[in-house]
Amino acid sequence: MAPVAPRSGDAVFANIERVNAELFTLTYGAIVRQLLTDLEEVEEVNKQLDQMGYNIGIRLIDEFLAKSNISRCVDFKETAEVIAKVGFKMFLGVSASVTNWEADGTCCSLVLEDNPLVDFVELPDTCQGLYYCNILSGVIRGALEMVSMKTEVTWVRDMLRGDDAYELRVKLLKQVPEEYPYKDDE
Amino acid sequence: MAAIYSLFIINKSGGLIFYKDYGSAGRMDTNDSLRLASLWHSMHAISQQLSPTMGCSGIELLEADTFDLHCFQSLTGTKFFVVCEPGTQHMDDLLKIIYELYTDYVLKNPFYEMEMPIRCELFDLNLSQAIQKDRVALLGR
Numbered sequence: 001m002a003p004v005a006p007r008s009g010d011a012v013f014a015n016i017e018r019v020n021a022e023l024f025t026l027t028y029g030a031i032v033r034q035l036l037t038d039l040e041e042v043e044e045v046n047k048q049l050d051q052m053g054y055n056i057g058i059r060l061i062d063e064f065l066a067k068s069n070i071s072r073c074v075d076f077k078e079t080a081e082v083i084a085k086v087g088f089k090m091f092l093g094v095s096a097s098v099t100n101w102e103a104d105g106t107c108c109s110l111v112l113e114d115n116p117l118v119d120f121v122e123l124p125d126t127c128q129g130l131y132y133c134n135i136l137s138g139v140i141r142g143a144l145e146m147v148s149m150k151t152e153v154t155w156v157r158d159m160l161r162g163d164d165a166y167e168l169r170v171k172l173l174k175q176v177p178e179e180y181p182y183k184d185d186e
Numbered sequence: 187m188a189a190i191y192s193l194f195i196i197n198k199s200g201g202l203i204f205y206k207d208y209g210s211a212g213r214m215d216t217n218d219s220l221r222l223a224s225l226w227h228s229m230h231a232i233s234q235q236l237s238p239t240m241g242c243s244g245i246e247l248l249e250a251d252t253f254d255l256h257c258f259q260s261l262t263g264t265k266f267f268v269v270c271e272p273g274t275q276h277m278d279d280l281l282k283i284i285y286e287l288y289t290d291y292v293l294k295n296p297f298y299e300m301e302m303p304i305r306c307e308l309f310d311l312n313l314s315q316a317i318q319k320d321r322v323a324l325l326g327r
Binding site (some may be wrong): 146 | 289
């Protein structure tokens with residue numbers, strides 16, 4: 001049987017059940033606000049958001065693969081493109097652009113012009129160290145880990161901090177080959 | 187008619203996390219199903235290593251005299267396989283649908299723990315509907 005053609009982010013987004021964007025944005029705001037109250041330290045909130053994102057990512061990847069019919073990517077470049085064009089589109093309704101490749105192809109930037117998470121957000125002076133969207137970096141890290149890529153994801157630019165766009169730096173640390181607990185006879 | 191005999195889902199370390207049988211043929215007890223699941227996991231792994239082609243993703247179809255076994259492995263390592271009547275068609279599509287149901291009703295359940303046995307009513311319900319639909323479609327063909 002011929003493999004099913006991969007679907008575009010738009011096609012999947014159109015078919016998926018959605019909720020009101022405001023409900024989503026406000027719910028996320030409420031979570032961040034609650035974390036700030038509970039944990040008090042901005043640094044701790046960043047960490048917690050990242051961890052929550054990671055937990056989402058390790059489950060989300062399967063939905064992504066199941067609904068987009070994406071097959072194995074040949075290299076990290078293709079992976080980054082797929083995240084930016086299909087992944088973001090499918091789950092957030094926006095697409096990102098991939099830029100600033102390092103020469104060895106292991107590190108790139110995902111630039112988001114539009115970010116539905118921050119629609120009503122203004123960072124107060126007391127939370128200047130907060131990476132409000134840190135959940136996104138966790139999602140990407142978790143999702144890629146499930147398809148055997150260890151990555152490090154950090155924010156470079158953040159519009160809430162006065163930059164002109166959102167920029168996520170994704171660095172491929174190592175590709176863990178699928179391994180079995182036995183070794184070939186040595 | 188029972189085209190599908192049974193359905194297995196195994197996690198990436200080879201543990202059986204879901205088993206269901208349909209109809210009377212090939213019914214087995216819990217121990218046997220666990221054994222069969224880990225056996226298949228190993229055979230699948232060995233087939234990848236033995237294959238002369240590079241980048242082989244393991245056995246997809248095993249044809250025997252009395253049954254066919256169709257296997258689908260997701261890129262994250264979870265394997266879904268059905269045992270069915272020889273020559274049953276469109277099992278790949280059914281496995282894709284089951285994979286989607288798994289992502290929707292198992293992974294999205296906040297109380298489901300990853301890699302653990304699946305005990306989700308919504309999954310069971312939607313799964314039996316999908317299988318039912320598949321049977322109806324088979325009769326129509």
